[in-house]
Amino acid sequence: MTASPASPLYRLLGYATPWRRRIQLASLCSILNKVFDLAPPLLIGAAVDIVVQREQSWFASIGVVSLDAQLLLLTILTILIWGLESAFEYAYKVMWRNLSQELQHATRMDAWKHLQELEMAYFERNHTGQIMAVLNDDVNQLERFLDGGANELIQVTTTVIVIGAIFFAASPLIAVLAMLPMPLVVYGAFRFQHRLAPLYADVRERVSQLSGRLANSLGGIATVKSYVAESFEVRQLETESNAYKTANAAAIRTSSAFVPVIRMVILMGFTATLFLGGKLTLDGHLDVGIYSVLVFLTQRLLWPLTGLAETVDLYQRAMASTKRIMDLLDTPIGIQSGGQPLNIHHGGGTIEFQKVRFEYLDGQRVLHDLDFTIAAGQTIGVVGATGSGKSTLVKLMLRFYDPSAGTIRVEGRDLREVQLKELRHAVGLVSQDVFLFGGTVRDNIAYGTFDATDEAIEAAARMAEAHEFISELAQGYDTMVGERGQRLSGGQRQRLSIARAILKNPPILILDEATSAVDNETEAAIQRSLERVAHDRTTVVIAHRLSTVRNADRILVLERGRLVEQGTHQALLDRDGVYAGLWKVQTGDRHAAGIQTSCMDRGD
Known part of the structure; x- marks a missing residue:
């Protein structure tokens, strides 16, 4: 499981740098736990050696000749080794679990903080369900791996190294035959990892789509019920859930094949130990105690390696999730804050649009060379047919987007140069939604x-x-x-x-269709409150109902992203242009309706 600079593991290790010392300490505890866990077969071999060799046992060779003393020493070593094995097991479990919880919390919070800084275009490109899947399911998947999988990988590696060393010390010939399958096991692990990677990437994508469908359906539950579309939503969810199940099934088929294959490969080493070791022991070339140690250690090697499949499976799921988390954290912030303070006070708030053009990433032009100035303290109405670009003005003034060309200034400062938080603190938004x-x-x-x-x-x-x-x-x-x-x-x-x-x-107030979805009585109440609120502020009123802006100091009329008229309510009526036509439609002049209805129906 290599970590190339572009791999999720490499990116995760880089992210986890603040926890490096704790990871190293937890890894050390995992290694020591496994070392002491592998010691009991040596104790069994020593016990057999004492019974068979008696005063010629290995203990006797180090000066402990009495059989009672040998057994007492063996007992003390057993208690000590089991105690240390238990102590290090407790230590690594506490350390890895705490680390997994802290990294889970840190990645979720860092991803959430980064999301807060991303521009609105990111949220328009990505479904809420996909973002939620990263913040919840992917982060939890990473936590599950750190909670158990990391320790398993370390302990399997330790097992192979320690047992290999013991085998070579006891009998190089048996070691070579017993360890011969190891390259095949490692190769098999990498091959399965390679095959599992795209499968689990597909699984994570299906989880995102499933989460998106759930979020979308729950968010529109009133619409679902009012259109009696419950059965349709069930079928849609069943389609997404089946796709997730199918993707998981493909991954399960591949991962499940690992254990039987690895078991048969390891069997080659186990039978070599049994047969060759037994023959060497019978011929007097290998002590009985050593032979028993090798047999027991081969068994201890077998089970961790067969369990490697589950660990690889958990690892690959975690890496698929890690990639998605790191991709989110690495998403560049499109709207960068400027460094200049804004310092707008009540009574201030001049807004200037200078040759402003805007188009979305797909090339769709929304605004064309807008030029106008809103004086401090003025109330300005912005009207136009649906699709004229009214709401885009709001997004630009709040700097949810930057203009494709031209400049927007507040108090003479280019919005791209001022501190973003100060700008948004200075603007109050009341939206239709x-x-x-x-x-x-x-x-x-x-x-x-x-x-x-x-x-x-x-x-x-x-x-x-x-x-x-x-x-x-x-x-x-x-x-x-x-x-x-x-x-x-x-x-x-x-x-x-x-x-x-x-x-x-705020010194600047933006009202974006604030009364379009309420009844007349509520609209009247809202209008009264808005008139009070607008006092001593620069106020921009985006309106579909022209009655909302008739008392504005000036009204801007947009048509297909262009400023076609501006003036007071009465001046625009006298001009008998686009605004006058819209007014006649809304006040019931049916003659004007035939001329202007098509204008009213254009898409925004």
Whole structure:
């Protein structure tokens, strides 16, 4: 099991450098445990030697002539060796298990921290289920190997070396014949490892797909039920589960063949020891005690080597998982933070788009040479048909993506040059797609402002017109909202999201379709709270409902990624262009509907 620079084992050893001393100490305990574990056959040989040779035994040759003294010394050695073997077994188990837990925790946390730094494009390219499989199943697979497999590999190697040395010391001829199958065993282990590697890589991929299907189906359980698609989802999961089962079956067939093959190879060495050793003993060329030691040691060699198959299997599963973990940790961070402070205060927050173009990796152009300035403290509306690029503006202002060309500046600073955390601290986002975390109402309002007092949380809720409905909940602010806030209505979730942004108190506020999914009464309440929140802030309102932005200082009209109009609500109506057409459609002018409906239906 070599470790080339590109191999998962090499990468794992590099990652585990901080634990190197502890790994070495645990390995030493594993080696010493196995050395003392192999000593009892020597004691049995010594006992046979005492009974057969009596005053001419090996003990007598070192000065212990009395048979009683020889037996007493043998007893003391037995107690000592068994005690040391037990002590080192305890030590290596504690060390390896603690190491496995610490490395499991460290890899999961490092992978999670690295994920937090990755750009949004990474999460759009990779399914949630695949990421979850790495963080859970792959990390756990690595832990299982470190918990037992690493020790097994060390002890098998120790067994071969120690027994080989004893054989060569006792009888070089028998040693050569007994150890002759060893190269075949090693070769077989490498061959099986080579064949298992792609099989277990396929197994890990199938686990990811299975996890992805489960996460996707559970996330859309309301849609599944409303479309009576339970049977369809069961069939889809059955397909993924069968693919996982089939991939595992291929790996099982290969790994299961290892033990019978290795057993027959080892049998060659065992029979050579029995036959040749017995003949040499009968001819008087080998002591009876030595012969018994060799027979017992051959047995002790047999079982660890047949168990090598399971260890190789565990190792290969762990390496497949390690590769996926290391690949995640090695994923480059596409959006790097700049080094300059931003230092925006309330009343500031000028935003400039200078010849900004943006296209996704597939080459799809979304924005075309946008040029506009939002003055500090202004409220700007951004409108346009679906697919015009409104939501992309939000992603660029928060620097979820960088422009393909052009520059975005805040307070005169290029976003790529400022500290990323400072930028995002300065921007509050209220999105149409509200995400609430499992926890209480209080926890969700204070998310991101974790040191907020109860008084500040309640004040933010009052400003968001959320305090009244919160007070009517069973436990008030301590009410659990359920996964993704499912115990609350859409309007309630939206108002908690606004309260969260209010508590953050950012100088720049972005409202991305914040009222598009609520009823008229809730929209009116949200609009009132947003008007209060927008005071003394630079506010960007992305809206589909034009009534939301009619009072904005200026409205930007996008069409297919281009800025086609800008001005106040009345000025745009007087211009009788794209905005006026959208307004007529939304206010019920059916004549305009025929002209503008196609514009409204374009995909974003």
